[in-house]
Amino acid sequence: MDHRGDKYRDLGIKLTPQRIAILDYLEGNRSHPSAEDVYRAVMQTFPTMSFATVYNTLQTLKRCGMVAELTGDPEKKRFDPNPRPHHHLICTNCRKIVDVHVTYRLPVADHDRAGFDITGNHIEFLGTCPACKKRKYT
Ligand code: ZN
Ligand code: MN
Numbered sequence: 001m002d003h004r005g006d007k008y009r010d011l012g013i014k015l016t017p018q019r020i021a022i023l024d025y026l027e028g029n030r031s032h033p034s035a036e037d038v039y040r041a042v043m044q045t046f047p048t049m050s051f052a053t054v055y056n057t058l059q060t061l062k063r064c065g066m067v068a069e070l071t072g073d074p075e076k077k078r079f080d081p082n083p084r085p086h087h088h089l090i091c092t093n094c095r096k097i098v099d100v101h102v103t104y105r106l107p108v109a110d111h112d113r114a115g116f117d118i119t120g121n122h123i124e125f126l127g128t129c130p131a132c133k134k135r136k137y138t
Contacts, residue, residue, distance in 0.1 A: 091129035
């Protein structure tokens with residue numbers, strides 16, 4: 001029995017060693033990696049894995065609700081292995097993305113709501129990260 005695959009069994013997708021490697025890389029990963037980042041990391045263990053496999057696996061995991069896709073980086077999609085609702089700080093210089101686990105209750109007036117029932121929000125705070133601030137001012 002492949003114990004490394006046990007925790008992913010409920011996903012309802014076929015667990016190839018490649019997919020498990022991608023899941024292992026994503027688990028607890030706070031960097032919001034792009035598909036390219038995942039590819040570079042997993043290639044260390046599976047040198048023959050193609051970028052298409054990585055990309056398709058990320059799309060499959062997204063459909064299963066295992067990862068969320070972030071749109072805050074205009075250059076490339078970034079993936080978040082934490083699909084629970086939270087917000088993000090995005091450095092407009094280096095594109096570092098950091099989680100914000102705060103619940104904001106933002107009222108939207110009836111006349112601004114276009115008839116929507118609002119079920120959630122996702123806030124992207126734009127700014128400059130500490131490393132970029134340091135580079136800029138020292
Ligand atoms: Zn930065
Ligand atoms: Mn996040």
